[in-house]
Amino acid sequence: MKEINNVAVLGGGAAGFFAALSVKKHHPQAKVILYEKTTKVLAKVKISGGGRCNVTNSDSDIDALCMAYPRGGKQLRNLFYRFNTTDTQEWFESRGIPLKSEADGRVFPVSNKSQSIIDCLMQEAEDLGIDLYYNKTITSLKKDGILWNLSIKDEAATKNFNAVVIATGGNPKISGFDWIKTLNHKIIAPVPSLFTFNMPNEKITELMGVTVENVYMKIKKHGIEVSGPLLITHWGMSGPTILKGSAFGAQKLAKCEYQFELLINWVGEKNTTILFNQLQACANQNPQKTLFNQKAFSLPQRLWQFLVQKNNIPQTKKWIDLSKKEGRRFVECLVNDKYLVSGKTTFKDEFVTCGGVSLSSINLKTMESKTSAGLYFAGEVLNIDGITGGYNFQSAWTTGFVAGQLKT
Numbered sequence: 517m518k519e520i521n522n523v524a525v526l527g528g529g530a531a532g533f534f535a536a537l538s539v540k541k542h543h544p545q546a547k548v549i550l551y552e553k554t555t556k557v558l559a560k561v562k563i564s565g566g567g568r569c570n571v572t573n574s575d576s577d578i579d580a581l582c583m584a585y586p587r588g589g590k591q592l593r594n595l596f597y598r599f600n601t602t603d604t605q606e607w608f609e610s611r612g613i614p615l616k617s618e619a620d621g622r623v624f625p626v627s628n629k630s631q632s633i634i635d636c637l638m639q640e641a642e643d644l645g646i647d648l649y650y651n652k653t654i655t656s657l658k659k660d661g662i663l664w665n666l667s668i669k670d671e672a673a674t675k676n677f678n679a680v681v682i683a684t685g686g687n688p689k690i691s692g693f694d695w696i697k698t699l700n701h702k703i704i705a706p707v708p709s710l711f712t713f714n715m716p717n718e719k720i721t722e723l724m725g726v727t728v729e730n731v732y733m734k735i736k737k738h739g740i741e742v743s744g745p746l747l748i749t750h751w752g753m754s755g756p757t758i759l760k761g762s763a764f765g766a767q768k769l770a771k772c773e774y775q776f777e778l779l780i781n782w783v784g785e786k787n788t789t790i791l792f793n794q795l796q797a798c799a800n801q802n803p804q805k806t807l808f809n810q811k812a813f814s815l816p817q818r819l820w821q822f823l824v825q826k827n828n829i830p831q832t833k834k835w836i837d838l839s840k841k842e843g844r845r846f847v848e849c850l851v852n853d854k855y856l857v858s859g860k861t862t863f864k865d866e867f868v869t870c871g872g873v874s875l876s877s878i879n880l881k882t883m884e885s886k887t888s889a890g891l892y893f894a895g896e897v898l899n900i901d902g903i904t905g906g907y908n909f910q911s912a913w914t915t916g917f918v919a920g921q922l923k924t
Contacts, residue, residue, distance in 0.1 A: 520922055524666055524677045525550045526654055526692070528557030531895025531912035531919075532683035533637050538920020539681070540644040546678075550641070551652040551668070553690055558634050564909070565622070569630030572604040572913070573906040574617035584907040586709070586764045587870050588900030591880050592911060599917040601910055611636050620756075622906050654684075656695050657891075664890060679890045681919050683912075686869035686896035696873060696897075700887040704899045706871035707770040711762045713778065714859035715752035719822075724750040726816050732781035733757050738772075740765040746780070748819075751861055753778075759904045762860070766870040766901075774860045780853040782823070783813050791847045799843075803836035810835065813850070823849060868908060870901045883919035894919040 520543045525536040528550055536550045550557075564570050575581055578596050582589035605615050605623060613636050614626040625632040641648065653669040657680060666675040684691040688706045697703050715721060726748045734741045740761055747755035762769065769776065785791055791813075798812035808831040811820045825831070827846050829838075838846075873893055877886055885891040894915040902908045 520546050520678045522546065522677045523548045523679045523681070523922070524664070524675065525681045525683060527683035527685055527895070527897070528552030528554075528648070528650075529683060529685055529895060529912065530558065530561055530909055531685075531897075531916040532681070533558060533641065534913050534916030535681045535683055535892070535894045535920040536646050537637070537640055537644065538917045539679075539922060540646060542921045544644075547647075548644075549647045549649060549675075551649050551654065551666075553651070553653050553684070555650055557648065557650075558637060561633055561637075561909075562630050564630060565624060567630055568624045568628045569633045570622045570624060570904075570906040570909065571608065571615060571633060572601045572623045572910045574601065574605075574621045574623050576600065576602045581907075581910075584905065585900060585902045585911065586766065588875060588898065588911065591875050592900065592914065595880065595914050595918055599914045601906075603917075604910060604913050607913075608633070608636060611640065620905065654692055654695070657699065659888060659890075662890070679892065679922050681892045681894055681916075682873075682897055683894040683916065683919075684897050686872050686901070687867055688869070691872070691897055693872070699885070699891065701877040701885065702874035704871040704874050706869040707766055708860065708862050708867070709763045709766040709870045709901050710759050710868040710904055711860040711862045712749065712754040712758055713752045713762070713857045714774075714861055715855055716858055718752070718855050719826075720748060720855065721750055721752060723748045723818050723822055726819050727755065728782060728816065728819065730784050731757060732784065732786070733761055734779040734781075735761055735765055735769070736777040736779055738765055738768045738776065740768070743784075752857065753855075754861075756904055763868075763870070763901065763903045769860075774857065776857050778855045778857050780855065781851045782815060782819070782853060783850050786851060788844070788847050788851060791850060792844060795838075795843050795847060799835040799838055804834055806832060806834055807838065808833075823853070826853075868901060869896065870899065872897050872899045874899055882921070882923040883915055884924060889924060892919040892922065 523539050523546050525532050536548050539548050616626050617623050656667040658665045663676045664680045693703050728746045731746045732743045742760045744757040745755050746757045795812050802810045883892045895912045
């Protein structure tokens with residue numbers, strides 16, 4: 517590309533915004549126009565993290581960072597060496613937005629308000645002279661010589677650009693996959709990621725609000741095993757572990773229409789002999805107390821009592837009266853508690869997908885299309901997605917930054 521003086525960025529989310537800012541940083545002479553299909557930009561930034569905006573993750577180790585992406589982790593490696601979590605934090609803080617890291621690695625603005633991030637990005641766009649256009653639906657994108665012709669719904673004249681960055685997100689309803697496919701790009705059908713599990717026929721939903729800090733979870737027959745905190749809800753199960761499992765199993769779980777069996781290890785330890793010995797130790801120390809009221813493991817009281825009842829152990833049964841057979845059966849339940857999942861619940865506003873433009877269609881050194889010179893991609897429109905914890909925003913910042921360099 518000999519001259520870059522007119523650039524279009526499609527999509528006003530995190531990736532699109534950062535791509536537009538990157539274009540102006542690397543090509544200050546270029547006129548940059550950002551087109552957004554809806555009435556507002558940075559919508560996910562607004563509601564992310566309960567309105568606090570989980571900007572990124574504090575983990576700066578590239579290898580560990582790549583492991584947080586069920587799809588795209590290996591391909592992101594080299595990109596992270598060019599713009600990673602440390603760079604993201606420095607970028608915002610250098611513009612007057614102090615950030616803080618929480619114990620689980622999530623990074624938020626000190627203000628605890630996503631509006632701080634939005635205001636920063638909007639101000640930067642204004643300072644750099646980036647034009648924002650709302651309610652613009654792209655109907656087609658075609659190459660005419662060295663220029664790209666952009667057609668917009670209800671506008672007769674086409675717009676001509678030297679380069680175009682597509683950052684339209686992963687939602688198939690708004691991402692423009694149909695016209696992207698016409699440009700000879702392979703599209704992997706998007707399916708939801710980061711969703712919770714519905715258990716309409718399981719009594720454990722009566723424990724809504726109970727949190728367990730560290731469980732092992734296995735999705736039976738699908739080879740998915742994860743660990744971490746779990747939250748019991750009125751519809752089933754949620755929390756970081758469930759969301760992580762849904763991300764790594766997104767495609768497999770879509771194929772089985774979200775009907776599967778879940779195995780939960782509530783106590784973290786997998787060695788049943790060790791657990792049975794702990795059970796026996798509790799019985800020896802508390803012979804006259806009931807199992808219902810005296811826990812043998814560090815579990816929430818309501819969950820412990822639920823598991824006691826699930827194993828048909830009477831509330832009045834004392835530890836001294838627990839047989840070895842009953843004890844071993846109870847231990848087996850603690851490490852392999854079974855639940856039937858029937859459906860999912862997706863956070864509609866924070867809709868995350870796996871799928872999109874195949875990375876095989878992209879030059880991952882530049883984010884430029886392999887089939888169409890001057891066309892770049894960034895963000896969730898690509899087949900890249902991360903687990904919860906700021907990783908999806910980080911891939912948006914990273915791919916947006918690199919795409920905005922407009923290197924060929």
